[in-house]
Amino acid sequence: MARILSGLAAGLLFGAGLAISGMIDPEKVLGFLDVAGAWDPSLAFVMAGGLAVTFVGYRVVLRRPAPLLEPRFQIPTRRDIDGRLVGGAALFGLGWGLVGLCPGPALSAIGLGGPSVWLFVAAMLAGMLGFRVVDRLRQRGPAGAH
Amino acid sequence: MIVDVQAWIAALAGGALIGAAAVLLMAAQGRIAGISGIAAGAIDPPTPADDRGWRLAFVAGLILAPLLLLPTGLVAMPTVTPDLGLLVAGGLLVGIGTQLGSGCTSGHGICGLARLSPRSLVSVVTFMAVAALTVFVVRHVIGG
Numbered sequence: 001m002a003r004i005l006s007g008l009a010a011g012l013l014f015g016a017g018l019a020i021s022g023m024i025d026p027e028k029v030l031g032f033l034d035v036a037g038a039w040d041p042s043l044a045f046v047m048a049g050g051l052a053v054t055f056v057g058y059r060v061v062l063r064r065p066a067p068l069l070e071p072r073f074q075i076p077t078r079r080d081i082d083g084r085l086v087g088g089a090a091l092f093g094l095g096w097g098l099v100g101l102c103p104g105p106a107l108s109a110i111g112l113g114g115p116s117v118w119l120f121v122a123a124m125l126a127g128m129l130g131f132r133v134v135d136r137l138r139q140r141g142p143a144g145a146h
Numbered sequence: 147m148i149v150d151v152q153a154w155i156a157a158l159a160g161g162a163l164i165g166a167a168a169v170l171l172m173a174a175q176g177r178i179a180g181i182s183g184i185a186a187g188a189i190d191p192p193t194p195a196d197d198r199g200w201r202l203a204f205v206a207g208l209i210l211a212p213l214l215l216l217p218t219g220l221v222a223m224p225t226v227t228p229d230l231g232l233l234v235a236g237g238l239l240v241g242i243g244t245q246l247g248s249g250c251t252s253g254h255g256i257c258g259l260a261r262l263s264p265r266s267l268v269s270v271v272t273f274m275a276v277a278a279l280t281v282f283v284v285r286h287v288i289g290g
Binding site for chain 2: 002003004005006007008009010011012013014015016017018019020021022023024025026027028030031033034035036037038039040041042043044045046047048049050051052053054055057058060061062064066067068069070072073074075076078079080081084085086087088089090091092093094095097098099100101102103104105106107108109110111112113114116117119120121122123124125126127128129130131132135136141
């Protein structure tokens with residue numbers, strides 16, 4: 001129950017941040033990405049504010065031996081740069097640039113954005129689930145499939 | 147360039163809230179606040195039942211927060227393209243790309259950069275550059 005409540009609290013905070021910052025408005029996001037047009041730099045401040053708080057907060061929190069509700073911290077340890085990382089980021093960037101929605105803002109805009117957002121979110125979730133299913137089949141498949 | 151100091155302050159405050167959410171999730175559960183990973187894990191059948199509840203609760207919080215804040219007048223209303231093909235293509239690309247690339251604007255952009263992860267830096271530079279290039283082509287090459 002504590003995990004569900006902490007998940008809900010974090011989601012509410014995150015959603016509030018997306019709503020107040022303007023990230024849930026794709027028109028504003030595209031204005032930020034349109035560096036050759038009438039560039040709107042305001043969303044750079046979202047990253048500045050988010051990074052500043054997270055950078056300091058992580059350093060305080062990660063000094064503890066463990067999180068409050070779990071036995072250990074689950075921090076990604078990989079440091080290698082591979083084709084999946086770069087290719088995935090490129091595909092994501094293409095989709096983000098086409099519509100102006102990334103995963104957090106897309107979910108947060110479900111209540112206010114209407115059918116366009118619902119269709120985008122349905123396609124996004126289908127893409128996530130489809131990729132995971134296919135990727136699992138490939139990993140389990142015969143050697144030489146890669 | 148558009149100079150709108152009020153929007154900059156709102157963006158900074160919103161960003162700080164996003165950071166607070168990331169720190170809360172790390173302090174409570176020891177996890178990275180990566181939305182694409184949390185959302186995909188919430189709907190993926192192999193996710194264990196005891197790992198699914200908090201993910202669904204997080205997504206519920208994401209959806210509810212803008213609605214709860216609506217009366218304050220601080221919430222930006224989303225203006226989204228009505229082009230069905232663009233919405234489906236964009237959604238699929240974002241869904242597949244974030245799973246292949248292990249993260250999005252939150253997991254790599256906020257949490258990963260705050261941890262000084264080299265993978266996240268490469269990811270952020272790549273998706274920012276491709277997104278900006280995409281907008282340039284759509285608005286100034288095709289649309290221009």
